[in-house]
Amino acid sequence: MENPFQETLFHRNQAEPCTMVIFGATGDLTHRKLIPALYNLAASGDLPPHFQCIGFARRDKTDPDFRSELETANRKYSRQTHSDELWQRFEQSIHYHRSEFQDLEGYRSLKDALDRFDQQRGAPANRLFYLASAPEFFKPILELLKQAGLNEAPEGRWARVVCEKPFGKDLTTARALNEVVSQTFEEKDTYRIDHYLGKETAQNIMVLRFANALFEPNWNSRYIDHVQITCAENLGMEGGRGGYYDTAGALRDMVQNHLFQLLSLVAMEPPTDLSADSVRDEKVKVIRSLRRWVGPEAVGHNVVRAQYTAGSVDGVERVGYRQEDRVNPESNTECYVALRLYVDTWRWQGVPFYIRVGKQLPKKATEISVHFKKPPQVPFATASMLSNSENTLVIRIQPDEGIALRILCKQPGQALIMQPVKMDFQYSSSFGKASPEAYERLLLDAMLGDATLFARRDEVENAWKFIDELEHAWHQSAHPPPMCEYPAGSWGPKEADELLAQDGRQWRLL
Amino acid sequence: MPPPQLTDIDLSRLGMEVPLPRIDHALKELWEQDRAKTRASLVNFAIYTEDPCSLARNMEMLESITAEHACRAILILNLPDGNANAPRAYINALCRPYQGQQVVCSEQLCFILEKGTALQVQNMVFAHLDADLPLVLWWQGSLTQHFDERLHSRVQTLIVDSSRWTDPAAELDALSEALESRTSHFDVRDLSWTRSHFLRLALAGCFQDAQALAQLPQIDRIEISHAKGQRSAGLLLGAWVAGRMQGELQSAGEEPVFARPDGPSITLHLQESPDGPALSSLTLSGMNVQIHVSRDGESRFVHVCAHCTSHEHEEVFPADVESDAELIGEQLSRAGGRTLYASMIPVLRRLV
Numbered sequence: 001m002e003n004p005f006q007e008t009l010f011h012r013n014q015a016e017p018c019t020m021v022i023f024g025a026t027g028d029l030t031h032r033k034l035i036p037a038l039y040n041l042a043a044s045g046d047l048p049p050h051f052q053c054i055g056f057a058r059r060d061k062t063d064p065d066f067r068s069e070l071e072t073a074n075r076k077y078s079r080q081t082h083s084d085e086l087w088q089r090f091e092q093s094i095h096y097h098r099s100e101f102q103d104l105e106g107y108r109s110l111k112d113a114l115d116r117f118d119q120q121r122g123a124p125a126n127r128l129f130y131l132a133s134a135p136e137f138f139k140p141i142l143e144l145l146k147q148a149g150l151n152e153a154p155e156g157r158w159a160r161v162v163c164e165k166p167f168g169k170d171l172t173t174a175r176a177l178n179e180v181v182s183q184t185f186e187e188k189d190t191y192r193i194d195h196y197l198g199k200e201t202a203q204n205i206m207v208l209r210f211a212n213a214l215f216e217p218n219w220n221s222r223y224i225d226h227v228q229i230t231c232a233e234n235l236g237m238e239g240g241r242g243g244y245y246d247t248a249g250a251l252r253d254m255v256q257n258h259l260f261q262l263l264s265l266v267a268m269e270p271p272t273d274l275s276a277d278s279v280r281d282e283k284v285k286v287i288r289s290l291r292r293w294v295g296p297e298a299v300g301h302n303v304v305r306a307q308y309t310a311g312s313v314d315g316v317e318r319v320g321y322r323q324e325d326r327v328n329p330e331s332n333t334e335c336y337v338a339l340r341l342y343v344d345t346w347r348w349q350g351v352p353f354y355i356r357v358g359k360q361l362p363k364k365a366t367e368i369s370v371h372f373k374k375p376p377q378v379p380f381a382t383a384s385m386l387s388n389s390e391n392t393l394v395i396r397i398q399p400d401e402g403i404a405l406r407i408l409c410k411q412p413g414q415a416l417i418m419q420p421v422k423m424d425f426q427y428s429s430s431f432g433k434a435s436p437e438a439y440e441r442l443l444l445d446a447m448l449g450d451a452t453l454f455a456r457r458d459e460v461e462n463a464w465k466f467i468d469e470l471e472h473a474w475h476q477s478a479h480p481p482p483m484c485e486y487p488a489g490s491w492g493p494k495e496a497d498e499l500l501a502q503d504g505r506q507w508r509l510l
Numbered sequence: 511m512p513p514p515q516l517t518d519i520d521l522s523r524l525g526m527e528v529p530l531p532r533i534d535h536a537l538k539e540l541w542e543q544d545r546a547k548t549r550a551s552l553v554n555f556a557i558y559t560e561d562p563c564s565l566a567r568n569m570e571m572l573e574s575i576t577a578e579h580a581c582r583a584i585l586i587l588n589l590p591d592g593n594a595n596a597p598r599a600y601i602n603a604l605c606r607p608y609q610g611q612q613v614v615c616s617e618q619l620c621f622i623l624e625k626g627t628a629l630q631v632q633n634m635v636f637a638h639l640d641a642d643l644p645l646v647l648w649w650q651g652s653l654t655q656h657f658d659e660r661l662h663s664r665v666q667t668l669i670v671d672s673s674r675w676t677d678p679a680a681e682l683d684a685l686s687e688a689l690e691s692r693t694s695h696f697d698v699r700d701l702s703w704t705r706s707h708f709l710r711l712a713l714a715g716c717f718q719d720a721q722a723l724a725q726l727p728q729i730d731r732i733e734i735s736h737a738k739g740q741r742s743a744g745l746l747l748g749a750w751v752a753g754r755m756q757g758e759l760q761s762a763g764e765e766p767v768f769a770r771p772d773g774p775s776i777t778l779h780l781q782e783s784p785d786g787p788a789l790s791s792l793t794l795s796g797m798n799v800q801i802h803v804s805r806d807g808e809s810r811f812v813h814v815c816a817h818c819t820s821h822e823h824e825e826v827f828p829a830d831v832e833s834d835a836e837l838i839g840e841q842l843s844r845a846g847g848r849t850l851y852a853s854m855i856p857v858l859r860r861l862v
């Protein structure tokens with residue numbers, strides 16, 4: 001029988017009852033993101049009825065201790081104001097389960113706990129396993145989940161797994177991980193998180209492109225000169241981040257996942273429908289069509305890597321990358337990378353996509369800019385009047401989410417002088433309401449079984465395939481391309497500027 | 511001289527008085543005063559009222575609506591008992607903070623008509639719209655007067671509040687007629703219906719549970735507690751709940767009864783409570799089952815308590831929509847299109 005009252009839920013979908021198990025529940029991610037996201041779902045009425053959440057970690061704790069730690073975190077990190085009335089009810093659904101990740105007994109007792117909830121509820125619930133642990137534990141967790149029979153859903157229910165990033169550190173490890181995952185869960189029940197996809201503006205890229213008749217006809221090599229994607233951070237290795245970062249680097253940490261996801265959304269063909277697989281089919285084609293840079297020469301010509309040296313950001317002195325806490329003083333890890341990419345499809349023939357990402361840059365900003373070609377001829381203007389005058393469409397992902405369009409106008413006066421002007425749409429000005437956090441949207445989608453905003457196996461593996469060639473040229477060739485340098489607080493190394501200058505272009509000034 | 515029903519204090523709240531032909535010019539000057547301001551607009555939101563006492567309330571409401579929904583706000587007060595003086599216009603910017611400054615602003619235009627005709631009302635609206643943006647109109651007057659086809663044929667969303675109608679039957683007839691007119695394409699939202707939104711959500715959430723769902727055929731009674739003056743909100747909610755359980759209205763009156771093809775009939779019992787929110791509780795009961803959804807006093811949450819044969823459980827759902835501004839905000843956040851409310855009009859007409 002269908003829920004007859006469902007029709008009132010018009011613009012929202014409500015998930016069926018489920019129990020979520022968080023592996024690594026005493027960690028930073030759970031405190032800062034997952035619990036506040038669940039709490040905000042509860043505050044908006046989007047959590048399914050009978051929801052239960054079990055935190056799995058190794059430290060000894062009681063339920064009240066665990067709840068009170070999470071309450072403190074929620075007061076600090078929740079998007080909506082913390083309400084004691086709601087928390088009192090919400091915390092009843094949170095439980096702590098102490099066990100080592102590698103201990104089968106812990107999984108058996110977890111199964112007992114899940115069965116107990118089902119009994120109280122009077123019917124078996126769906127199960128969502130969230131791997132919020134360091135990636136080296138994914139394998140033992142998945143294997144033991146299977147041994148305990150937890151990967152199999154009760155009759156008529158589902159069991160799903162959500163994997164945090166990083167998903168592997170190269171193609172081999174990603175494949176191995178995918179193998180382990182696929183031996184435990186089917187691909188349709190596997191949700192690989194990329195929180196960039198949960199951001200409102202990332203989701204808006206598809207709407208902007210496919211719901212506006214204005215852009216799509218011009219969205220190709222005939223009208224677009226090039227595309228730039230910038231992800232700048234004005235921080236370095238604060239809070240002990242250096243330990244992990246130095247083993248990964250900008251290319252693995254940001255490009256393989258987040259920036260390739262943005263690139264896919266910008267470059268993909270229109271999907272036939274909005275089902276998860278139709279969208280992801282189109283996105284993976286973009287990654288598969290990326291022109292390969294193989295060998296140190298091609299990589300050196302198209303990719304720039306760099307580390308920051310001492311400098312200052314926002315007037316504060318910063319040490320160089322190699323002097324950072326928990327970073328190897330002889331580190332060969334890049335904290336800046338700029339790439340020239342080509343998507344070899346009919347639509348994008350000859351259009352370069354320039355991507356740059358880096359730490360200790362002058363400001364924090366993630367933006368996509370689409371640079372249109374100049375008009376073929378303007379009868380009343382000389383070529384010099386049209387310099388620096390192309391139309392640019394900017395999609396700001398963070399902060400200040402919005403869209404800006406630069407167009408050319410005549411400056412008032414007798415003479416014909418043209419001036420670029422900017423039309424700017426800011427989400428926060430037009431929509432006073434705060435957008436949900438990425439994790440809210442993604443957790444709800446995982447409960448609803450909508451994988452559109454999650455990375456599919458072939459997307460991840462194809463992205464690694466591309467990235468591996470670059471890593472190989474950097475770290476395993478006899479004559480690797482150089483590691484460049486830039487002072488903290490600058491917009492990256494001069495070699496990155498030259499990358500565009502070779503093509504007669506410049507990085508956009510953010 | 512202010513119109514007889516209004517004081518200078520009332521008028522001073524409306525902003526700067528400007529001659530009608532100078533409105534556009536004055537708005538431009540307003541924006542030029544402070545270069546840092548961002549003008550933002552997603553819709554034209556117009557309010558039509560004939561009640562001079564509602565002026566302050568409407569102003570406060572607009573201020574709070576524009577904090578979340580950037581719009582061009584147009585408030586028209588048409589005084590039926592005025593002296594037929596020339597219309598007066600006022601402009602104002604309603605700003606909200608952004609990064610510590612009051613910078614994001616919506617425009618507010620206010621018009622005072624005395625004995626205004628339908629044509630004058632239309633002119634006030636049509637001459638001052640922000641072009642290309644949809645028109646949402648909250649009609650606080652009677653739909654039987656001045657609400658003519660030329661006006662509603664240009665409206666995208668019509669908002670009404672059936673709890674304020676003195677003759678609901680006549681208003682519903684006028685509304686149905688407008689909806690059926692060949693040139694109209696508006697969708698209609700009744701705040702009385704929106705008032706039950708949170709109870710409906712909580713109820714729907716509760717029946718996501720298979721156990722509760724299995725008990726649905728047993729239910730034979732719906733009880734709703736409503737505040738004074740909110741009977742229409744209760745009737746709408748009760749009729750919807752009964753309708754979703756296949757109930758067809760069999761008899762109207764004090765305790766309406768809905769017959770079901772298979773299963774017991776459902777009786778709707780409305781109860782007025784002296785204080786509390788517009789709708790404070792909804793109870794569905796029958797053999798071995800009771801679902802109780804309630805909201806206490808000022809709480810921002812509703813508690814759902816379900817007792818079925820073998821189990822019992824409680825949930826908490828949000829109830830963050832109560833004031834007029836919040837109700838309107840909820841409507842402005844919605845996509846357009848078919849509304850459930852429109853499908854409820856025929857049964858509501860039989861119930862009032």
Ligand SMILES: NC(=O)c1ccc[n+]([C@@H]2O[C@H](COP(=O)([O-])OP(=O)(O)OC[C@H]3O[C@@H](n4cnc5c(N)ncnc54)[C@H](OP(=O)(O)O)[C@@H]3O)[C@@H](O)[C@H]2O)c1
Nearest residue numbers: 024025026027028029057058059100101132133134164165
């Ligand atoms: N933090 C973020 O903002 C963020 C953002 C994006 C992705 N991620 C990813 O999310 C994952 C978790 O990050 P995190 O920052 O939350 O990590 P974290 O703070 O180091 O937390 C690790 C968690 O794993 C548990 N744990 C470690 N070893 C265990 C064992 N042998 N048996 C049982 N439990 C064990 C710890 O439990 P005890 O406390 O009991 O030791 C703790 O709950 C990582 O894959 C990370 O890359 C994190």
